[in-house]
Amino acid sequence: MGVDLGILSYIHTSDDTAVDMLNLSDECDRYGREQRKLDRKQHGSNNWEKQRQKVATAKRQIKRKVLDYQHKLTTWLVREYDLVAVEDLDVEPMLETGQNVKNKQDAAWSRFLDLLEYKANLHHTHVVRVEPAGTTKECLACGVETSKPLWIREHSCPACGHTEDRDLNAAKHILSRGRSQIAAGRSESTSSEIEDFWCANESLRDSSTPVQTALSTGTLSVPAKRVVEAGSPEVVRKTESSVMTRDGVSRTT
Secondary structure, eight states: OEEEEOSSEEEEETTSEEEEOOOOHHHHHHHHHHHHHHHHSOTTSHHHHHHHHHHHHHHHHHHHHHHHHHHHHHHHHHHHOSEEEEEOOOHHHHHHTOSSHHHHHHHTHHHHHHHHHHHHHHHTOEEEEEOOTTTTTBOTTTOOBOOOOTTOOEEEOTTTOOEEEHHHHHHHHHHHHHHHHHHHHHHHOOOHHHHHHHHHOGGGGSSSOHHHHHSOSSOEEEOHHHHHHHSSGGGGOOOOOEEEOTTSOEEEO
16 A cells, blocks of 8 residues: 555555545644743743643643544554555655644654554554655656646646546555565565565565555545544445455455
C-alpha cells in the first residue's frame, strides 16, 4: 500500500481510499475560549491558576484525540498490508513556509510515521520511507513532470493525457518507489529475513492488492468519525468480495 499524506484528507492510499481529517473544531473553539478567559485574569492569582488548568485540560483533550486517531489508523495499516510505503517528509521546513501551517501541525505527521514504524515491528509489516520529491508532479503513465499549485487537485498530463486524482497519483508513485527499494535491498543483501518476506508475500509483485479487488471504482472517502468510533476505516466498505488475508484465511469484505 502506498500512502500519501494529504492536505484535504489525512491520508490517501494507492487503492484510492481517502481518510478524512479529524474534525476538532469544537475542541479548538473551547480551547480558544478558555485561553481568552485566561488572558483576562491577573497573572499569578488563584483565579488565573484555576483558569490555566482549564486551558491545559482543553489542550490535552485535543492532543489525546489526535493521538487516538493516529493509533487507530496506523494499526489498521499494519494489520491489513504486508508492505506500507510512505513519504519520508521533513516536516520542520514545511512548517516554516507559512502555508497550511495549522493543518500540518494538527496532522502531526512526524508522530504518525513514528507510530507506523513502531507498530510495523510488532505486526511484522514492512514500512518503507521513500523520497517524496516529484511524486505529485510526475505522471504515473509516462513519467513527465508537471508543476501545479496546491489548489489544483487533479493530475492532468499534457504529454499523454493521463488524468487522475492528484493524491492518488502520488500514492501510486510512493508504492512503486517502496517496492523498488525493497527489491533493491533484496538484491544487495543476503539476509534470510528479506528472502523469506518475498517468498511468503508473492501478492506484492502483482499490479493490484487483494484489497483493491474488494473496492468499488472511484475514490472511497472514509469519514474520520467512522475511524474514531470503529477503530478502522474498514467499516465503510460497501462492496462484498472474498479476500484472502495474510494468514491464508478467506474472509468477506
